[in-house]
Amino acid sequence: MSKVVLKVNNVSKQYRLGQLGTGTISHDLNRWWHLVRGKEDPYLKVGDVNDRTTKGSSEYVWSLKNINFDVYQGDVIGIIGKNGAGKSTLLKILSQVTSPTTGKVKIRGRIAALLEVGTGFHPELTGRENIYLNGAILGMTKPEIKSKFDEIVSFSGVEKYIDTPVKRYSSGMMVRLGFAVAAHLEPEILIVDEVLAVGDAEFQKKCMGKIQNVAGEGRTVLFVSHNMQAMQTICKRGILLKNGQIEDDTDISTCIKKYNGLFTESVIGEISIKDRLSRANSNGNILFTGIQAMNGDRRSWDFRYDEEITIKVECEVRDKCDGMSFYMALLDPLSTDIITNFKTIIKKETPVIGSKIHFDVKIPARTLRVGQFLLYFAIGDKESRKWYDVVDNNINLPALNITSVDMDPHYNIGLFSLPFKIEIND
Amino acid sequence: MNLHETDDSNEPWDLVLEPKNKWYSLRLSELLRFKDLLFLFVRRDFVSVYKQTILGPVWFFIQPIITAITFSIIFGTLAEISTDGVPHILFYMCGITLWNYFSDTLLKTSDTFTANANIFGKVYFPRLIMPLSVVISNLVKLGIQLLLFIIVWIYYYAKGENIHPNSTLILVPFLILLMGILGLAFGIIISSMTTKYRDLKFLISFGVQLLMYGSPIVFPISMVSASYPQLKILLLANPITSIIEAFKYAFLGVGVFNWYYLLYSLAFTIVLFFIGIIVFNKVEKSFTDTV
Numbered sequence: 001m002s003k004v005v006l007k008v009n010n011v012s013k014q015y016r017l018g019q020l021g022t023g024t025i026s027h028d029l030n031r032w033w034h035l036v037r038g039k040e041d042p043y044l045k046v047g048d049v050n051d052r053t054t055k056g057s058s059e060y061v062w063s064l065k066n067i068n069f070d071v072y073q074g075d076v077i078g079i080i081g082k083n084g085a086g087k088s089t090l091l092k093i094l095s096q097v098t099s100p101t102t103g104k105v106k107i108r109g110r111i112a113a114l115l116e117v118g119t120g121f122h123p124e125l126t127g128r129e130n131i132y133l134n135g136a137i138l139g140m141t142k143p144e145i146k147s148k149f150d151e152i153v154s155f156s157g158v159e160k161y162i163d164t165p166v167k168r169y170s171s172g173m174m175v176r177l178g179f180a181v182a183a184h185l186e187p188e189i190l191i192v193d194e195v196l197a198v199g200d201a202e203f204q205k206k207c208m209g210k211i212q213n214v215a216g217e218g219r220t221v222l223f224v225s226h227n228m229q230a231m232q233t234i235c236k237r238g239i240l241l242k243n244g245q246i247e248d249d250t251d252i253s254t255c256i257k258k259y260n261g262l263f264t265e266s267v268i269g270e271i272s273i274k275d276r277l278s279r280a281n282s283n284g285n286i287l288f289t290g291i292q293a294m295n296g297d298r299r300s301w302d303f304r305y306d307e308e309i310t311i312k313v314e315c316e317v318r319d320k321c322d323g324m325s326f327y328m329a330l331l332d333p334l335s336t337d338i339i340t341n342f343k344t345i346i347k348k349e350t351p352v353i354g355s356k357i358h359f360d361v362k363i364p365a366r367t368l369r370v371g372q373f374l375l376y377f378a379i380g381d382k383e384s385r386k387w388y389d390v391v392d393n394n395i396n397l398p399a400l401n402i403t404s405v406d407m408d409p410h411y412n413i414g415l416f417s418l419p420f421k422i423e424i425n426d
Numbered sequence: 427m428n429l430h431e432t433d434d435s436n437e438p439w440d441l442v443l444e445p446k447n448k449w450y451s452l453r454l455s456e457l458l459r460f461k462d463l464l465f466l467f468v469r470r471d472f473v474s475v476y477k478q479t480i481l482g483p484v485w486f487f488i489q490p491i492i493t494a495i496t497f498s499i500i501f502g503t504l505a506e507i508s509t510d511g512v513p514h515i516l517f518y519m520c521g522i523t524l525w526n527y528f529s530d531t532l533l534k535t536s537d538t539f540t541a542n543a544n545i546f547g548k549v550y551f552p553r554l555i556m557p558l559s560v561v562i563s564n565l566v567k568l569g570i571q572l573l574l575f576i577i578v579w580i581y582y583y584a585k586g587e588n589i590h591p592n593s594t595l596i597l598v599p600f601l602i603l604l605m606g607i608l609g610l611a612f613g614i615i616i617s618s619m620t621t622k623y624r625d626l627k628f629l630i631s632f633g634v635q636l637l638m639y640g641s642p643i644v645f646p647i648s649m650v651s652a653s654y655p656q657l658k659i660l661l662l663a664n665p666i667t668s669i670i671e672a673f674k675y676a677f678l679g680v681g682v683f684n685w686y687y688l689l690y691s692l693a694f695t696i697v698l699f700f701i702g703i704i705v706f707n708k709v710e711k712s713f714t715d716t717v
Contacts, residue, residue: 007439015715016715025623028622092547092714093443094443095549095550097547097549097550097714098711098712098714098715099443099444099445099446099711099712100443100445101445102445103445104442104443104444105442105443106439106441106442106443107439107440107441107443108437108439109440110440111441113549113550115548115549116549119545119549120545122470122474124473124477124478125470125473125474129469129470129473132466133467133470136462136463136466137463137549137551138549139459139460139551141459141462142462142466165477
């Protein structure tokens with residue numbers, strides 16, 4: 001049973017940057033002139049790789065470039081990538097909202113995309129009328145909706161308001177109703193974008209359950225989310241996108257780890273870090289210019305749990321700022337939840353413009369347990385009301401990797417250890 | 427990790443997404459699959475417009491009556507423009523009823539892409555459904571207004587006014603269809619052209635108004651041929667002219683009914699409609715990038 005239900009063949013998508021205006025018409029005329037003479041579109045040859053952090057030289061950008069993959073029946077695929085990696089563009093092409101600039105997508109069976117919940121809801125219409133309308137927009141026929149109507153209503157949990165215009169609904173109720181309709185679609189291929197980031201926890205759980213059911217029924221699901229935990233539970237296969245290209249297409253756990261920079265080389269040169277930190281279009285008053293984890297004189301991102309870790313931070317003062325505070329957090333690599341954090345004032349007075357500020361963050365030995373920890377840094381004014389620079393996931397710093405040679409399992413479990421104190425009173 | 431080695435299915439592909447549509451492809455089967463959506467949109471247009479109004483659908487009646495009264499005061503009484511011996515109200519209502527169908531359809535379909543950019547950007551369904559739903563919901567509106575016109579018409583007929591309905595009445599459904607398609611064709615061409623360059627948008631509303639004065643709505647064609655024969659050619663070049671004239675002729679027995687003129691309008695409509703479909707097809711694929 002290995003039927004390809006979706007074949008993405010060399011798909012690329014080009015966008016024009018900036019505003020469309022009078023300049024566009026000259027490009028259009030030029031394109032048309034090339035076409036008349038039987039030549040290729042001149043603007044298809046140009047275009048930068050989509051890297052948001054550096055300002056490109058071309059007006060055109062390839063949001064996706066030469067994407068190839070096959071989806072087999074029953075695959076549950078998580079599409080992972082940082083903001084701007086091309087995830088949404090890919091979903092838009094697959095759901096026929098826009099067409100590829102070059103390349104082809106071939107599909108077997110009915111495909112339904114859920115890029116948003118409650119698309120086409122009309123505020124004046126009642127919940128009942130909107131269920132029919134929204135269902136039809138998503139591709140269901142009237143008899144199909146009718147047969148599932150009661151299920152949809154009870155799933156949404158808004159029975160009481162079903163004959164009230166949706167403009168009277170709370171935003172949460174709208175979302176519930178919208179998702180309830182979408183959840184009862186029965187396509188062979190389902191595409192789901194970040195729609196789970198809405199609603200309360202209970203409802204989110206319900207949604208996840210529904211998606212898992214769909215996957216369990218042997219239907220094909222393509223799923224985009226920043227919630228790595230959800231990805232991990234639902235998906236089997238992962239596709240990692242980076243700057244509009246496929247970085248990896250493998251099992252989901254590997255993809256997630258790779259996404260979080262865990263598989264990056266453990267000894268990363270200072271230059272590489274500096275390179276990642278240099279953001280040409282950043283305009284903060286203070287910028288991070290160097291971050292390096294050390295143990296004594298050893299530069300590394302890998303440590304034994306009984307080693308002290310020193311993180312050397314270097315900042316450059318670019319413009320006048322009101323003192324300086326520093327915030328740091330350690331995040332769980334799968335969920336990106338904060339494990340622990342810390343904030344302090346580095347300088348109360350205004351630092352000299354152009355000067356470099358160095359400081360060390362010390363993590364005592366035996367505090368972090370075995371595992372991986374993503375780093376998050378921010379720098380702000382002394383009241384930390386304003387943040388000048390942030391180093392988050394998008395910068396792609398390596399994670400701290402803590403290992404242990406200790407055989408005692410008590411030192412290997414948990415995330416970290418508090419400096420407990422014992423007082424013996426006998 | 428390659429879970430599956432090869433594709434061992436020989437089933438044909440159901441759908442192939444490519445950079446461009448075939449220029450002629452209407453994809454009727456797809457339209458048919460979404461017919462429920464078409465009627466739900468029509469319903470939505472109706473239900474939503476008159477919700478929270480007191481008079482509700484009565485507004486459908488009020489519009490043409492007030493317009494006809496205004497016209498008969500301004501053009502009939504003050505300007506003394508001839509109505510070929512037909513009672514003023516009836517003459518104007520006849521023209522307005524059919525004209526409104528055309529202009530409403532045109533105006534509402536002309537912003538298909540810009541007005542629905544939000545929904546088109548999130549979900550796919552055949553884009554043509556949107557303008558088609560406008561044509562149909564306006565058709566229902568026309569039906570109601572036509573009913574009103576017929577009531578007024580019966581009243582004057584019973585009064586023994588100078589009205590001569592005739593056998594061309596059987597052409598009325600055809601005339602209505604022609605008007606609808608013409609409005610749709612203009613509308614989708616304009617909406618396709620305004621996705622990238624918005625300039626045309628400024629032209630539409632006053633262009634439609636001008637077109638009304640370029641069609642025999644408030645004056646009979648006989649008046650033009652009598653006093654300005656050189657303008658008659660211009661008037662007849664307007665494809666709407668012969669449709670409106672035939673419509674008036676059928677109900678009132680005044681005006682020009684000419685098969686050749688009608689044939690011209692038909693040919694014009696068909697050609698324009700096909701141009702519209704081609705342009706629309708080309709634009710609908712990736713308008714979300716430019717709108």
